[in-house]
Amino acid sequence: MRVRTFELRLIAAALCAGWTLTAFLVLLAYRPGGPLDLLVGLTAGLPILVAVAALVWPPVAREGNAFAWLVWLGLGTLLVLAPSIAGVLGQLLARGPQTLLPSAEAAYPWVLALLGTSLFSGLGVARATLGGSALRRRRLARGALIAVVATAGISLAFSGAAVGNEVALRDRPVAGSRFGPANPALELPTCAQPVRQATSARVDVELAGDVDGAPLGTVDVVGVRRGDDYRWVAYVATSRELGQHGAARIGDSKWRLDNATGWQLEPPGATGGREGLDRAVLAAAIEGGTRPAAEMLGISYFEGARARHCRVAIDGPAFEAAFPDVRRLVGDVDLRHWRGELDYWVFADGELGRASGRLSGPASGIVEGGLQARVRATMIAIERDRSHAIVPPTH
Numbered sequence: 601m602r603v604r605t606f607e608l609r610l611i612a613a614a615l616c617a618g619w620t621l622t623a624f625l626v627l628l629a630y631r632p633g634g635p636l637d638l639l640v641g642l643t644a645g646l647p648i649l650v651a652v653a654a655l656v657w658p659p660v661a662r663e664g665n666a667f668a669w670l671v672w673l674g675l676g677t678l679l680v681l682a683p684s685i686a687g688v689l690g691q692l693l694a695r696g697p698q699t700l701l702p703s704a705e706a707a708y709p710w711v712l713a714l715l716g717t718s719l720f721s722g723l724g725v726a727r728a729t730l731g732g733s734a735l736r737r738r739r740l741a742r743g744a745l746i747a748v749v750a751t752a753g754i755s756l757a758f759s760g761a762a763v764g765n766e767v768a769l770r771d772r773p774v775a776g777s778r779f780g781p782a783n784p785a786l787e788l789p790t791c792a793q794p795v796r797q798a799t800s801a802r803v804d805v806e807l808a809g810d811v812d813g814a815p816l817g818t819v820d821v822v823g824v825r826r827g828d829d830y831r832w833v834a835y836v837a838t839s840r841e842l843g844q845h846g847a848a849r850i851g852d853s854k855w856r857l858d859n860a861t862g863w864q865l866e867p868p869g870a871t872g873g874r875e876g877l878d879r880a881v882l883a884a885a886i887e888g889g890t891r892p893a894a895e896m897l898g899i900s901y902f903e904g905a906r907a908r909h910c911r912v913a914i915d916g917p918a919f920e921a922a923f924p925d926v927r928r929l930v931g932d933v934d935l936r937h938w939r940g941e942l943d944y945w946v947f948a949d950g951e952l953g954r955a956s957g958r959l960s961g962p963a964s965g966i967v968e969g970g971l972q973a974r975v976r977a978t979m980i981a982i983e984r985d986r987s988h989a990i991v992p993p994t995h
Contacts, residue, residue: 605660612721615720619645658724677713683709714755721747798985802988803824806978809973811963812970819836833846844857897909900945906948911941911942915936935959938960939960942958949984955977958974
């Protein structure tokens with residue numbers, strides 16, 4: 601029994617650590633400026649109390665089958681909780697809508713993890729209060745009741761604080777945003793209006809892909825553009841390549857970065873490179889998209905800046921022109937028969953600030969025996985029309 605108790609306490613300690621990390625992330629990183637920011641972080645720490653109960657009163661079982669089920673309950677809860685923590689970390693660090701509850705699909709893993717933690721703890725509390733000699737069915741019923749009450753109470757407390765904070769932020773004027781004007785009095789352009797080209801921007805692009813669910817890798821591009829001048833670096837981690845490459849242009853001078861040689865000045869008249877960055881997405885995927893009329897999907901908020909959400913159809917060649925690093929994921933396969941769609945957001949200044957594209961097609965030529973391949977790309981252009989310094993690369 602002592603060994604089993606120790607093992608169950610180890611699982612409870614892991615649950616405590618997971619929920620503590622979640623609360624720590626929300627408490628420190630969730631700061632959209634609402635009046636309930638602190639309360640949201642505090643309510644995110646309530647599951648810690650539930651996990652601590654399992655640490656104090658582990659749900660010990662004498663029979664081997666019951667003990668195995670308890671272990672699988674704790675491990676299954678950890679398997680749900682761990683990727684959820686990674687997801688909320690990405691959400692808090694992403695430059696996107698400031699909401700912790702964007703949809704029911706995003707919330708249900710947390711509810712499932714909380715229910716598993718509450719049941720794991722509830723069975724231990726039930727055994728501590730009823731005694732080890734009580735009927736198993738009675739202990740199970742009390743543990744399930746504790747789990748349901750704890751899950752419902754904590755879910756209502758956290759969602760109430762988070763939603764209340766979002767409602768308070770909706771009507772609060774924002775001084776400024778990296779994504780664009782935050783003045784609610786400005787009228788947003790429609791999806792049918794031409795998108796203006798920003799004079800400058802900081803641009804991040806993320807690409808990922810998979811074949812039949814197996815990941816192909818990722819490409820992360822970080823760059824800055826000012827007029828025709830630019831500098832960007834791409835960090836590649838795919839099944840085909842590992843390393844970084846990049847390009848820069850200042851006036852008539854151009855540089856190229858690769859793993860073997862580092863930054864090298866190119867000869868006069870050299871062509872190629874991602875000269876457009878955000879302008880490439882605008883020109884290739886939106887202005888030259890495969891559907892002339894964009895679909896309007898509503899209005900979104902990004903750090904207080906409103907944006908019109910639009911969507912156009914896109915084919916493989918247009919996707920490649922907008923996101924050239926897709927070739928580092930799929931190689932030299934023919935993209936002419938690939939199809940997808942591009943969501944983009946136009947802000948109150950009439951400029952493109954965010955785009956998210958999806959493309960799919962046959963996996964022949966990418967992975968042997970593969971059927972369906974999918975690639976995804978997200979581009980954000982922030983701090984547009986500001987004075988950005990582009991420093992020449994050092995050799």
